[in-house]
Amino acid sequence: MTGVTLDKVVKRYGDVQVIHGVDLKIEDGEFCVFVGPSGCGKSTLMRMIAGLEETTEGRIHIGKRDVTNMDPAERGVAMVFQTYALYPHMTVEDNMGFGLKMNGHPKDEIKSKVAEASRILKLDPFLKRKPAALSGGQRQRVAIGRAIVRGPEVFLFDEPLSNLDAELRVEMRVEIARLHNDIGATMIYVTHDQVEAMTLADKIVVLRLGRIEQIGAPLDLYRDPDNKFVAGFIGSPSMNFLNATVTADGEVEIPAMKTTIAVPIDLPAAGTDVIFGIRPEHIEVIEGDDMAIELTEALGGVSYDYIQADTGERMIVEERGDHRSAPGSRVSLGFDPARAYLFDAETEARIR
Known part of the structure; x- marks a missing residue:
């Protein structure tokens, strides 16, 4: 197996640039997840690694090989798509071995790899079945099996679980994690x-508008985000953000929570507008009259209160x-100021 390196990779469609000078190193054996909202460029970046999209500028290396201008078949990658793309008239066994058969591999080798x-x-119980007789999760496993038999250097998964229901998504997340371990x-x-990203990844790459916002291990991104976008994207439910202002006393006033707090960081000048961030699990409901509970979602062991402050x-x-x-x-809300995050109101960069 081998790693992948992107060096100042750019993608343009005519005059429109969608990937902006991405630098990234994925280590040998690493499970790397590209995550971000629709249109952030994550699938385009993967398709560039696969060779399905031309690289406008920059270089792509798989191991020691420069594969920037290589055909997809020469890159040593196997891709699992959102759609299963199975041949409906073939059995599971034939679907998994078809690529090897087309490339002229011996029957015994194909049978062994399948x-x-x-x-x-x-x-094993489904090898003689056709795709129509399989569940969605079983079909996705067949698609993954078709990739495995090729013996690729790098596996590429493009939103492979998005067509599955909630229970199957959880099941397949576990299957993919086991596959990586095996x-x-x-x-x-x-x-x-982001739940898939947090549970599967060794390394998460957070993308927005074709640029990398932050790279790191799941818990590192959760606990130490570089900016408001990453802080809001990683974590479910999302981090809460409120308008705040630096006071003359060097503290932070949060009108929505009707409180002022001291934070152990270097703050900008008095009167500067900032954004206060706090995660839902780091807030405590206490007796008071500062804000109204609009709705409560009771989910069994946990519930979520949707609260509106008097500021709106x-x-x-x-x-x-x-x-x-x-x-x-x-109610009123209490929290430990050490759990608070502050962001620049203009740039949205973290204030540390």
Whole structure:
């Protein structure tokens, strides 16, 4: 197996530039997830690695090979798409081995590789079935098996779980994680679902408008975001953001929460507008009359309160335990200032 390096990679469609000088190094055997909202360039970047999109500028290396201008078949990658793209008239066994058959591999070799992929993905009971007789999760496993039998240097997954229902998504996340542990291959995975990113990745690459916003391990991005975009995108529910102002005393006034806090960082000048951030799980509902609970989502062991401040700003607060706040009631909120994040109101960069 081998790693992938992108060196100042650019993609243009005519006069429109969609990937802006991306530099990235993915280590051998690493599970790297590209995550971001629709239109951020994550699928385009993956297709450039696969050779399905031409690279306008920059270089792409897979291992020690410069593959920038190579055909997709020469790059040593296998791609699993959002759509399963299985041949409906072929059995599972034939679907997985078809690529090898077309490339002239011996029958015994094809059978051996299909058997190994089937063992890894627990597809043995379904080898003689056709796709119509399979569930969505089983079809996706067949598509992954078709990639495994090729023995690629790098696996590419382009939103492979987006067509599955919630229960199957969880099941397939576990299957893909197990697959990575079993074969140790370099894997690049594209998703807009930050839960998938957090649970699968060794390294997350957060993209916005064709640029990398931040790279890091899942918990590093969660605990130490570089800017408001990353802070809001990583974590579910999203981080709360409120307008705030630096006071003459060197503290931060948060009108929505009717409080002023001291934070142990170097603040900008008095009167500067900033953005205060706090995660739902780091807030406590306390007795008071500062804001109104509009709606409560009770999910069993946890519930989420949707709260509107008198300023019109809204927040989400997580509650655990037996007590649940009632919709329509008025409350106050408490939190540890050490859990607070501050961002520049203009650039949205983190103030540290």
